[in-house]
Amino acid sequence: DGGITQSPKYLFRKEGQNVTLSCEQNLNHDAMYWYRQDPGQGLRLIYYSQIVNDFQKGDIAEGYSVSREKKESFPLTVTSAQKNPTAFYLCASSPPVAGSGQETQYFGPGTRLLVL
């Protein structure tokens, strides 16, 4: 079965701690995305990557970091610099229809991050 997996489903962060959210896809998609979802605010783009070993900041990148060493994996680290990390984090990927804007993004099930 092809799809996007995110782990863990729930994650707890202590003060001053960095935590990493996993996102894996076996759809052979080139592009991957991380979004943050807060109640009443829709989804906001954190980082995105259109190709391995390359990524760009989205609208709210401060306090987050990513890597894209493999096509199928795009982990997100929430650093201690992110002062309000409690949110639902969604990973997505899209197939290579480069530059057209018609690509459908496919979403994982999400990770809920809570602060202890």
Next chain:
Amino acid sequence: AQSVTQLGSHVSVSEGALVLLRCNYSSSVPPYLFWYVQYPNQGLQLLLKYTSAATLVKGINGFEAEFKKSETSFHLTKPSAHMSDAAEYFCAVSSNTGKLIFGQGTTLQVKP
């Protein structure tokens, strides 16, 4: 710059009634538009998308949306609501780099 506005953060309908969720967009280039549905504590699932092939787009679960350039709208409709349609719905517009800009979402409540 592109943006999306969803009118009404909460919509409530009776089972069997018409569902109408409103979406207006702003775009300096011909837009690609999407509707996604999200059930509680889950990811987003594509309902339908507009890519300029036809102005009336049919999607899954009986939903459809009509692109109206003159009104800059892409409203989502379903003739008869089911209890299983209760969820949050997001409208999104795509840039030519593939980035999606989402509206704030509309929660649909279906009353028995």
